[in-house]
Amino acid sequence: MSQKSRAYNLRADAASIILAVIDQGQSMGTALPKVQQRYRDGRDKGLLAEICYGVMRTLPQLDTQLRRQLQNPLNGKKRIIHCLLMAGLYQLKHTRVASHAVISESVEACRTLRAPGMTGLVNGVLRSMQRNLEALQNEQFEAETVQTMHPSWLLKRLQQAYPQQWPQVVAANNQQPPLWLRANVSQQSRDAYMVKLTEQQIACEAGDSADSLRLLEPMDVTQLPGFETGAVSVQDLSAQRSAELLDCQAGDEVLDVCAAPGGKTCHMLERQPQIAKMIAVDLHGDRLARVQQNLDRIGLNAELVEGDARFPQQWAPGQRFDRILLDAPCSATGVIRRNPDSKWLRRDSDIEQLAQVQAEILQAMWQILKPGGTLLYATCSVLPEENSKQISAFLQQTEDAMLIPIHADEQLDNPGWQILPSTTGGDGFYYARLQKRS
Template sequence: MKPFPLPKQKNLRADCAWVIYQILEHGKSSRECLERVQRRHNARDNAWLQEMSLGVMRRLPILQHWLRSLLDRPLKGNKKIIEHLILLGLYQINFSRVSQHAAVGETVAAASYLGGAGLKGLVNAVLRNFEREGLSESSIDNPIIESGLPKWLYKAIDSAYDNDADAVRAATNAMAPIWLRVNRQQITFDDYCSALDKANVSYTLSEQHPDGLILSKREDITALPGFEKGHFAVQDGAAQLAAHYLQAQPNERILDCCAAPGGKTGHIAELTPNLAYLLALDADSDRLKRVEENMTRLKHVVDIEQGDASTPSLWWDNQLFDRILLDAPCSATGVIRRHPDIRWLRKSSDIANLAQLQRRILDALWGLLKPGGTMLYATCSILPQENTLQIQQFLKDTPDATLHPLRKTETAEKPGRQILPGEEQMDGFYYARLVKSKS
């Protein structure tokens, strides 16, 4: 399908439909698409664009179910984007605070901005028929549609979590809170909390996260106290555990691999400022720009380098590392509640390919670790193939690798810590700590 250009004239609903279309038809990420359209709108409209487009991602199966019953035949070619506009209209009517009058009227009007002036009658008829027929009240005897997840992921969660599968799926569909991590190199934790109090920003604390706090409601991050001064970073509670689990010590050489956008790099630098060397490595040059921006704002001095983790010969200086954080490329199934488009961008076939890539990187980086050194393996996945099964097999195949448990309940048969979405308000994450034998 040919790409549909961003409409020349801005229109809130047309731009939102364009974002939905780019994600579903061309596999673009919501972040990439939203950045383009949000340049054209004010802050309030940008919040609406994000809420509506990601809301459609969360409710897509039921929206498509309704659409199929309302359209005589699918739209094709350049008209296809109008289907995505109708999905947005259905979402507004049934799942948002937008009035039905505005949801219908403004959505119909937006068709003209998408080259669909001749289809305004169709859009109006579909949305009016949805209201008239009361489709939202009719029951759907299909748990996969009701789950809001693709079939492959629904079944994968069933297979991995058995009796807890429904709870995992529910948490995956929930809204994620915003976590901050206080940069203790720039301000004390108590002083930053006082700054939030003075600004009337409500938050809660977490006993498990000495540097973290959770905002009680969504805020403009750049307007929070101390943003420009680097007093905090936005980082989920699960990701904040990485630097603590790595346990970097003064004068050590540390590699943070697949480091972008740099949240864990910054935390390592904050907890152990007197390291001998800290390298943030990533293969994506564009994402490395974000690492540079974040390190500059947080006032951390680290070495930043572009390189493929699976081929160290192209970037490694032949000096062994004391500790390596491998934040491995993964399915990101643990952060779907934060990035709901992931469920439609990932395919079942991706999992085996990702597991193979993870293993190649594990094997490649293990040779860069000093005897007695520590590797922390991390993913933001909830799938065993990328996590416990991956580390089980690595331990079996690697004689000089030993599991260094993060929790007392760990065993070689069930290594690592699997954090599920919503657990202590965190994203889904997995960690396993491995130590290389000294001889």
């Protein structure tokens, strides 16, 4: 069935989602699923996601090249046509979709978007870009923000924090994310699961954490052997370090704070089935539904609680815990390749505000950690203000807090383990392990 005979046009939908993100401030995680749910074909869902995420990843370059093609800016009600053209240019430059299909479907999208008067412009601009595609592909950009596809405030922070490594961080941020899996070791070992994949001719390789493996080609994970019964889950390599580092023991009472969507909760329970109590807390009740879905699929149990981590007395009065995983709300600057829209939605001023919230949650969680207990502080950020500087300040202010080094070279003025995003490895992540003196 052709796109024209359907009740929707994929390119029109892509343009609407892109507009909602860059002009209206919606996150891709909110805008995309609302539209995707009316698509039945998984390939259509995948293409829609690829276009939208791809435009966010390469936005400054697409915008710069497109504006040169336009005699007049497309503003106001015509702004959605600008987004449609960026979606078309992305497909021409970065996908295998046939050029004639990109152009014809983009022209048809004008009618879906009730802008039939723009069909000539869209056709002309995209055909011109298709003719000059090689030059567009090889263009070198002068402006650093366009060249790196990162906003200036973030680029400055990365350059200050990592004067040697920042180009590698930027390169990793601009790639499509690798697909990491977590084998459920309560069912079988990682290596045993890899044998099952090999038998089905699914190419994979082991990661350098105990339960991790990476698929070498993208696929529908629901088709993986044993996925529906919890044999394997999608979880980034760096995120899988949480359960290893917290190292829950039989009989422990464990708290997972800011737990949604529940991957780390499940991982801890998989690795230690004899946890005495597992409570997963999140500020947003609707996000706890995702945690429950993950628990149900794998066949695990945890107590789910909606609550503000800064005020545990409201949702855990009188309770104390042996181990606490604090996956603190953060800038998500370590997972930009998974959420490229965050580059354009986040602001420099957000970092100080986030650091304040993190400090408040850390203090609150420390009060409900048992003497001798362990707290693992984690973020998916690469910014020191949220990570090493946060923990260093906490250690200086908290007499009964003791750093338990993850690496031998940790220092009190530079504590914890900062993982930078890697093109072949995991996302950007930070961990610091603290123990409360008895």
